[in-house]
Amino acid sequence: MKHLIFAVTLATLTSTAMWGQQATAGDTAALEQKFRDMEDRIIALEGQVRALKAAAAQAQPAPVATPEIATEQAPLASGTAPAETSATSSSSALARPINLGGASNAGKALNPDLSVIGDFIGVAGHNSISPSPALEMHESEIGLQAVIDPYARGDFFLSFGEKGVNVEEGFITFTALPAGFTARVGKMRSAFGKVNMMHNHVLPFVDRPLVSNSLTGGEDGIDDAGFSIEHILPAPKGIFLDVTAQLFRGDSGSGDQLVFQSHRKSDVSTVEHLRAYKDLTESTNLDIGLSYARGHNELGSAFLTQLYGVDATVHWKPLRRAIYHSFVGRSEFIWSQRQQLPVEQRAFGFYTSGEYQLGRRWFVGGRYDLSDRSRFANQTDKGGSAILTYWPSEFSQIRTQYRYTKYAENIGAHEVLFQVLFSLGAHGAHPF
C-alpha cells in the first residue's frame, strides 16, 4: 500500500516540479501552496492507511459484519479533503488488504486485549483464628476484553489460584441501548458498595477489610450470575446520579463466608445501588453510595439475608501535580439482617481508610476495622492496618502492610503482609 501511495505522490510531485521550472517568481506562493496541499494529501492518505489497517483487521474474519464495515468506512472517507478525488478512489483498492507471507498482524488485531495480573502474598506472624499461608501465589488473573460488535463489549476475568480456576467475572455489556441504559449479562461482582466491586489487584490494601470478610462474602464477595441494568438519572447542580439494579441466581460466597444460597429456581437475589457523585472543586470530589442486597441463606428458602450499605469516598488529586500527590478517604458501613435459628442476627460492621500519595512512586495508608460476625452478631472483631506501597512503574507494585486484629475470642494477632503485584499486557482501565 505504501508503495502505491509513494508512486502516485512521486508522479504528481515530479510533474509539479517540472511545471515549477517554467514558473515565474510570482508563482512561487501558488507553488508553495500546491506543495502544501500535496503534503496534506499524503498525510491524509497515511491516516487512511492506518485507519483502514485497523478496520480491515476488525472486519476480515467476520463475514456477518459486512453492513457494519460499510458504515465504519464512511467516516474515514469523509475525513479526507473534498478535493481528493484520486485519493478516495484509490481507497477502495486499499480496503482489500493484500496478505503477503501468510500470517498477518491483522488476524492478531482481532484477538481480545489480553492481560495477566500476578498477585503474590507473603504473611509473617501468628493468627490462630484466620491463618494465612506463609508464601502464596495468591491469584493470577487473566483478563480478556474486546468490543464484540457495534452494540456490545465483552469482559472476562478468570482468576487462577495455585489450584483451581474461577470465573471471577464474565459478562457482556450492551452499550447501545436506547434511552441511555447500559445492561450487563453474565457473571459479575455485584454493585454492593465499593470494596465488593474491586478486583484483588486494585484493592488499596493487601487484604479486604474485616467487614467484607464477616458480612459480604470476603474475597469472592457477592459475585453471581445474572443481569444488571444501569441508568444515569437526571440531577441538578452537576450531580452525577446513577442507579443500578441487579438480579442474580442467588449464590454468593462459600463456607463460613456464605452470603446467599439458592435452593430452588425462585430463590433469586437482588442488589440495588444508588450512587451520587459530585466534583466539589476540580481536584476534590465526593462519592456517596447506598446499597441493598437481598437473598436466601444456606438454611433454606424461608431464611432471608438482607444487607444494607452506605459508602462514602473523598478523592483529592491536584490536577497540575496529579502524578505526584493524591488522597483517598473512604468508609463503608454495612448492616446485615440474617434470618436463622433460634433468632434473627443483626450485625453491623464498618471500615474507614485513607491513602496518601507521597510522591510519584510512594503511597502510605491506614485503615481501622470493626465488624460483628453475621452468624453471631454479639461477637465483634476489631483491627487496624498500616501500609506502604512502592510503584516501580505503572505496571507493578510492591507493598508491605502491618495488621493487628483483636478477635472476639480476646485473641490478638500481629501480622506483616508482603505483596507483589505485576501486570502483563493491556489491562483495560477500571471504572473510577
Added chain:
Amino acid sequence: MKNLNGIRALVAVALGMALSAIPAAAKKLNVVTSTSDLASLAMEVGGDRINIDSIAKGYQDPHFVEAKPSFLLKLKQADVLLVVGLELEIGWLPPLITQSGNPRVQVGGQGYLDASQFAEIMEIPSGPVSRAMGDVHPLGNPHYWLDPANGRRIARGIANKLGELDPSDASYFQERFKDFDRRLSDAEKKWDAEMLPYRGRKVVTYHNSATNFAKHFGLNVVGYVEPRPGIPPTPGHTIELMGLMKRDKIKVILVEPYFDLKTPNSIAHETGGRVIVFLPSVGGEKEVTDYFKLFDYDIALLTKAFQETN
C-alpha cells in the same frame, strides 16, 4: 413467594428509569473532546453552531486523567466525541465511553472521531514494542497537535465531520474552516519568522511531547529528562544528560506544566541552562485560551530563552 418482592422492586426501578429518560433533541451539535486543544480547534470551525466541552484540562497530564463520573454526564449528551487517539487516552477514556450508555460515541459509532487519522504522526515504532522501553505508544507519538500544519488538518477533518452530522450547516463549517486556515497561515508566517534565527537549536524536553513542534520549527530535541517515556528521572540518566548538555552546550530544558521541576532545575543549575515550563496544551495557563495563543505563548517563551542563553 417472598422473592417476588425483589423482582417487583427491580421492575419498578426499571420502569422509573425508563420514564426518567427524556430524549434530547438539541439543535446544536454537542461536541465533547478529550483534550482542550481539540476543543479549541472544534470551536474554530464549529463557531456558535456547536456546544463544546472538553475533559482534560490544559495543565493536566493527558495520560493520567481520572475517569470521573462527572465526565459521564458530558459524554451522555455528546453527539460527537473527538479524541487524540494513538492510545493517549487508553488509561481513562474507554470505561467512560462504555459507561456513557451513548451509542453515538462508542468506538466506531457515527459520532466517534479519532483526530490522529488526519495528522502527520511521528515516531511510529518499526520494530517490536515492549514495556522495557517504558510507556511507549505503539501507534506513534500522540502529541501531534503541536504542529500548526497538523492543527489545520485536524480542523479540516472536524469541519467535514460536523458537516456530515449536520448537513444544513455544512457550508457554515467549511467557511469557518477557510477563515481559520487563512488566519492560521498568517500566524504561521509570523511564528516561523520568530523562530527562524533558532532553527537547528538543540533542546532537552522532560517527556517526548514536543516532537511535532520541534519538527515544524526546526528544533533538535536531543535528550529527555525521563530516562524512558513515563519513567521518572533516575540519577544515572540525569548525570548522563548533564554530560550531554555540557558537551553540546545545550541550554534550554522544556518541561510540561504537570511535571515536578526539581530534577530539571538541578540539571539547569549544574549546566548553566534554563528551565522553561512549556505548554503542550491550550489552557495550560489562564491567558492561553485558544490554539493561536498556545503557539504565541510557547514561541515567546522559547525565543526569550534562546536569546538569553545565547
